[in-house]
Amino acid sequence: MELYYTIVFALIGLVCGSFFNVVGMRWPKGESIVRPGSHCESCQTPLTARDLVPVFSYLFLRGKCRTCGATYGPFHVIIEALTGILFAYAYAQLGFSKELVVALLLISLLAIITVSDLLYTIIQDRVLLIFGTLIAIMRIISPLQPWWDAILGAVFGFSLLLLLSILSKGGMGGGDIKLYFVLGLVLGLKLTFLSLFFAALIGLIVSIILRRGFGKTIPFGPSIAVATLIVYFHGEAIFNWYLHLFT
Numbered sequence: 001m002e003l004y005y006t007i008v009f010a011l012i013g014l015v016c017g018s019f020f021n022v023v024g025m026r027w028p029k030g031e032s033i034v035r036p037g038s039h040c041e042s043c044q045t046p047l048t049a050r051d052l053v054p055v056f057s058y059l060f061l062r063g064k065c066r067t068c069g070a071t072y073g074p075f076h077v078i079i080e081a082l083t084g085i086l087f088a089y090a091y092a093q094l095g096f097s098k099e100l101v102v103a104l105l106l107i108s109l110l111a112i113i114t115v116s117d118l119l120y121t122i123i124q125d126r127v128l129l130i131f132g133t134l135i136a137i138m139r140i141i142s143p144l145q146p147w148w149d150a151i152l153g154a155v156f157g158f159s160l161l162l163l164l165s166i167l168s169k170g171g172m173g174g175g176d177i178k179l180y181f182v183l184g185l186v187l188g189l190k191l192t193f194l195s196l197f198f199a200a201l202i203g204l205i206v207s208i209i210l211r212r213g214f215g216k217t218i219p220f221g222p223s224i225a226v227a228t229l230i231v232y233f234h235g236e237a238i239f240n241w242y243l244h245l246f247t
């Protein structure tokens, strides 16, 4: 039964991931997320149901449009696949619980902002407002211990990023600052701090690999997303492991 539900959550994640791609791609451009329906960007041919099966259609058609043969990179498929894997992972870690809802909201938020930040360097207020509200409600239903740790995390995350943004003279985007308010609600104080530390580390490594100035051309959102997911699921274990190095 465990395996059955894990697969169900993976499939739900694939479908949601497909939708998050559309939201992250269209909303920043001011387009509707329902109209027009999905179509080939090259020949404008509307895609039918068999072209829209998450991941599988892409693999089956080898990334090509059935009509005009235009090829598409794997970016959106990777987002779909990761959302599927993470939904399944969240269920495997948390089971049917109130906290599972928080985890799925967090994964959804991070998937959308990763798409919009990578494509347009934008983390939209609208997305933050929707998920921030839902997550705040869930933090009342599924509180941290103690409950006010969520508020501490939010205020700390927001303030520290605001400070860093002022010190780096705009190296940090406004979207990143507001994002950390929402992430703070999810993580609480200690894990928010750990997430910021990892995000900076990942951002630094990425900027070295890409050999570009830190925070200038490389969107920070994806680094924040990776760091936050690691910390959300395993932050306590990492913290304990770190403390044991010194005892």
Ligand SMILES: [Zn+2]
Residues within 6 Å of the ligand: 040, 041, 042, 043, 044, 045, 065, 066, 067, 068, 069, 070
């Ligand atoms: Zn086409």
